[in-house]
Amino acid sequence: MDIFLQQLANGLTIGSIFALVALGYTMVYGVMKLINFAHGDMVAASAFVGLTIYTQVMGQATSLFAVIAIFFLAAAVMACVGIMLERLAYRPLREAPRLSAVVSALGASLMIQNGIMLIWGPQMRIFPELIPQVYWDINGVVISLIQVIILALSVTLMIALYLFVEKTRMGAAIRASAIDQDAARLMGINVNKVIALIFIIGSSLGAVGGLFIGLYYRGITFNMGWQYGLYAFIAAILGGIGNIPGAMLGGMMLGLFQAFIAGYVSSTWADAFTFILLILILIVRPTGLLGERVAEKV
Amino acid sequence: MKRTFRNILLTLCTIALMAGLSWADTLKVGVQAPITGSYANEGQGIENGVRLIAAQINAKGGVMGKKIEVIPCDDQGTAMAAAICAKDLVNKGVSMVIGSYTSTCAEAAQKTYFNAGVLQTSDGTADSLTEHGYWTFLRNSFPNSAEAFFAANYMVNVKKYKSIAVVSDFSSYAAGLAEATVAEIKKAGGNVVTYAKIKADSQNFTPVLTNIKSKKPDVIFFAGYYSDGGQLRAQQKALGIKADFIGGDANDNADFAKLAGSSAKGALIINVPSPAALPYEIAKTFIADYQTTYGMMPPSIWGLMNIDGMRAIIHAMEHNQSFDTKKAADYLHNMDKPLEGITGSISFAADGNRKGGAYVVKEIQADNSYKIIHAE
Numbered sequence: 274m275d276i277f278l279q280q281l282a283n284g285l286t287i288g289s290i291f292a293l294v295a296l297g298y299t300m301v302y303g304v305m306k307l308i309n310f311a312h313g314d315m316v317a318a319s320a321f322v323g324l325t326i327y328t329q330v331m332g333q334a335t336s337l338f339a340v341i342a343i344f345f346l347a348a349a350v351m352a353c354v355g356i357m358l359e360r361l362a363y364r365p366l367r368e369a370p371r372l373s374a375v376v377s378a379l380g381a382s383l384m385i386q387n388g389i390m391l392i393w394g395p396q397m398r399i400f401p402e403l404i405p406q407v408y409w410d411i412n413g414v415v416i417s418l419i420q421v422i423i424l425a426l427s428v429t430l431m432i433a434l435y436l437f438v439e440k441t442r443m444g445a446a447i448r449a450s451a452i453d454q455d456a457a458r459l460m461g462i463n464v465n466k467v468i469a470l471i472f473i474i475g476s477s478l479g480a481v482g483g484l485f486i487g488l489y490y491r492g493i494t495f496n497m498g499w500q501y502g503l504y505a506f507i508a509a510i511l512g513g514i515g516n517i518p519g520a521m522l523g524g525m526m527l528g529l530f531q532a533f534i535a536g537y538v539s540s541t542w543a544d545a546f547t548f549i550l551l552i553l554i555l556i557v558r559p560t561g562l563l564g565e566r567v568a569e570k571v
Numbered sequence: 572m573k574r575t576f577r578n579i580l581l582t583l584c585t586i587a588l589m590a591g592l593s594w595a596d597t598l599k600v601g602v603q604a605p606i607t608g609s610y611a612n613e614g615q616g617i618e619n620g621v622r623l624i625a626a627q628i629n630a631k632g633g634v635m636g637k638k639i640e641v642i643p644c645d646d647q648g649t650a651m652a653a654a655i656c657a658k659d660l661v662n663k664g665v666s667m668v669i670g671s672y673t674s675t676c677a678e679a680a681q682k683t684y685f686n687a688g689v690l691q692t693s694d695g696t697a698d699s700l701t702e703h704g705y706w707t708f709l710r711n712s713f714p715n716s717a718e719a720f721f722a723a724n725y726m727v728n729v730k731k732y733k734s735i736a737v738v739s740d741f742s743s744y745a746a747g748l749a750e751a752t753v754a755e756i757k758k759a760g761g762n763v764v765t766y767a768k769i770k771a772d773s774q775n776f777t778p779v780l781t782n783i784k785s786k787k788p789d790v791i792f793f794a795g796y797y798s799d800g801g802q803l804r805a806q807q808k809a810l811g812i813k814a815d816f817i818g819g820d821a822n823d824n825a826d827f828a829k830l831a832g833s834s835a836k837g838a839l840i841i842n843v844p845s846p847a848a849l850p851y852e853i854a855k856t857f858i859a860d861y862q863t864t865y866g867m868m869p870p871s872i873w874g875l876m877n878i879d880g881m882r883a884i885i886h887a888m889e890h891n892q893s894f895d896t897k898k899a900a901d902y903l904h905n906m907d908k909p910l911e912g913i914t915g916s917i918s919f920a921a922d923g924n925r926k927g928g929a930y931v932v933k934e935i936q937a938d939n940s941y942k943i944i945h946a947e
Contacts, residue, residue: 276785279810283777395607396615397798402832408811415811490774490802492830494609500772535778540769541741543778 275413280536281529286420286489288528289427293482294505295512295520296434297475303451303515304471305367307374311358311381313502315351315476318385319483320493321393323347324400333401340403347484348477355476356469364465382498389495397494400487423485430478431521438517447471451515504531507551513564522562597640598633598894600625600881601665601689603656603680605648605672609772609798612826613672616874618643619865621669624878627860634885635892646671650679657683665689666896669881672873673796674700674744681705690896692880694873696820697743698751701922706900709919711880712873713843713928715748718820721930721947722841723755726790726817729945734764736788736814738779738803740771740795748794748819764788769799776803777810784812794819801830808834817841817932824871828939838935843914843928845941846872854913872914879912883919886910 294316301309326346331339362381366374407418438444449457450467458464486501487493504527512523530550535543554561602621605614618641625639633639642663644656653671657680660668667690671677674695684691685705693700694712701710726732735756739749746768753763764786767779780803783791791807791814793800800822807816808831818827820842828835846858846869854875861869869875887899909918909926918926933941 276781279781279784280778283775283781287775390607394611396611397609397826397830399826399829406809406833408809410811415809417809486774491805491832492774492798492802492826494772496608497772497774531775532778535775536781540767540773540776540779544770 276536278414280532282414282416282420283536284529284532285525286423286528287532288525289424290482290485290489290501290524291505291508291527292431292521292524293427293478293485294501295508295524296431296517297479298506298509299512299514299517299520300447300471300475302509303517304447304454304468305363305374306371307363308378308506308514309363309475310375310378310502311362311385312475312479313500313505314382314385314389314498315354315358316479316483316486316501316505317493317495317498318354318389319347319351319476319480320400320487320497321389321398321495322350322480323484323487324398324493325393326350327401327403335401335403343403344481344484348480351476351480351483352473355472358476359468359472364468382502386496386498389498393495395495397492400491400493402491404488419489423489426481427485430481434474434478435517435521443470504547507547510551510561511554513561516561516563519561519563526562596637598637599640599642599663599665601660601663601668602641602643603646603653603660603668603670603676604643605676606643606645608647608649610648610672610796612824612870613873614645614648614670616870617670617672617877620861620869620874620878621881623861623864624857624881628885634888635894637894646676646680648673648676650675653677653679654683656680661687661689666894667692667881667884669877671695673742674747675742677708678743681708684708688896690884690900692877692884694876694880695744697747699743699747701924705923706904707896708923709880709883709900709903710924711876711883711914711917712820712925713930714924715744715751717928718841718930719748719751719755722752722792722817722819723759723761725841725932725945726792727756727759727761730790730815732761732789732815734762734786734788734790736764736783736786736791737766738769738783738791738793738795739766740769740799742771742795744821745771745795745819749792752792752794752819769795769803771796771799774802776806780806780810780812783814784810788814790815790817792817792819793822796821797824797827798830801827801835804831804838805834815839823933825868825939826870828935831935835935835939836937839944840933840935840941841930842933843872844931844943845933846875848941848943849875849914851911851913851915853911857913875913879910879914879917882912883910883917 297312326343362377404419446462450464454464508523508527509520512519531543534546602618604617625641629638646653646656653676674697677693677695685707692709692711696715698714737749739745800818804816816838818840822840823842887902891898903919904921906918909916929947931943932945934944
């Protein structure tokens, strides 16, 4: 039983990172019907930005304030990069066929990945131990402080995002733009602003995810964005791409699924089973777990 | 008619150009190493080291009057890129290739070098590297089988561990070392409670470690690379697994302790002695030069092993007074007197294995330095 609970705790930790990253994919898809392949690399970039803020701006301070400041600064930097990405790579192609935008997204992904390599170098960079190594042993299930922080902060951010989208005027504008951009424009919604906003939110959440990866696993490489991006993308599809609670559910589910497969079957098969799960979901419920069937606009 | 004439002229020009390139008065030395990717730290160490020794040899007039020209190729630590590198380096006309760091990459490139008669010297420790019978391959490190014997003996007879967990990834080196170690442990009468495999670079090893925890082993022996080993050690501590941690030779990199952070202390690593602990005069001079040139210590012993391989090949060419690779290989396989190397005396057996090799067990201290606690 304690093994089961331990795998559960492990799965929820990695799952909440997947969920944070998946939100970026799902929000952009919801409004623009575009898969932002560069998002995974933005997440990787944020870990490097966080590391640079720690060494250059914070002067390697390890206080609680410094850690919080790193989160805010990295999110702010990545939000700016996100807006630039939208302006340069996606806005010029908004009226173009969808395939062009996808190719542009792949190009942006390569640009960012190689940009990280040029700026920070090709070798693995190592994050400092900013969160003290504190563990609690509860009847054989060991939970660390950083796991608690990752889980609590992710859930808080996700609830805040959900409330923002469902309860505020700006959230209503996002939802309206997701349904029909032309109609939203007619209602006086500035769709360009909405799209900029979702890139700000998506990139900042991705930045938090990237910093979690750095703080939790500590080793970061320029090409790690591909792996996390792929998992988060699968998580977004699992939950129903375009659906915000779906991305959260999908991320958590994928984290748990991988932990249990790796724990009870074999870590060799974790990836294979992940893709089998994806195929099954696409066959049985093509719109994902929480996705609604939407009539294709003609 | 005009066109035929032009074509003939073009062909002639091309031939002249190619011939001109091969006449160019340099000795081309290829470096095949993971300059990017997870093992970039090691790959850059190899490239830096080769460039430094080449510059030193060139400053003394080169090899029999020819200057050394270093041609690097990045194999990214993947077999696919390694195969491309091999073709590329052969096309560029190298007469020897230094590297690669991983056995997987060395193995993927071996046949191409063999077919082209290009000498290859790698620190790859997988036993399979010398089992193909390629005269072009010279191993500048010591094979897994020797390390497995030492590790098993240390765990079963010295430390007297009652239950041993073995972990590896899927690479030629790691799986080879883990399987050989499991076999040696069983031969020595030890008890392997589990042999688990992880996917290199996957970062999240907690599912596998949680399973290991339920088996309550006395020690975890990790055959794999430092980039995973450091994280494995950190996650082992985070899960409250009390077992000792012993890492195989590829964990011997300064990044291991950095990745493991405060969990690094007490982890054990089995390898030949570290660069800083090399007693030879030639080693001290070279490492001092390396530090003044690059402002840091070599990342590990592996770059130095590769440089010793390169020095041995050049020594053979100078001894033969010929750049012929087959003659150089014949000389190296039957050396009457070993060459003084940075990593100890170097000579090769007929199958291309380096002779000798003495392992030590190093314990990581609180300041991330190594302390040798057991020697062969």
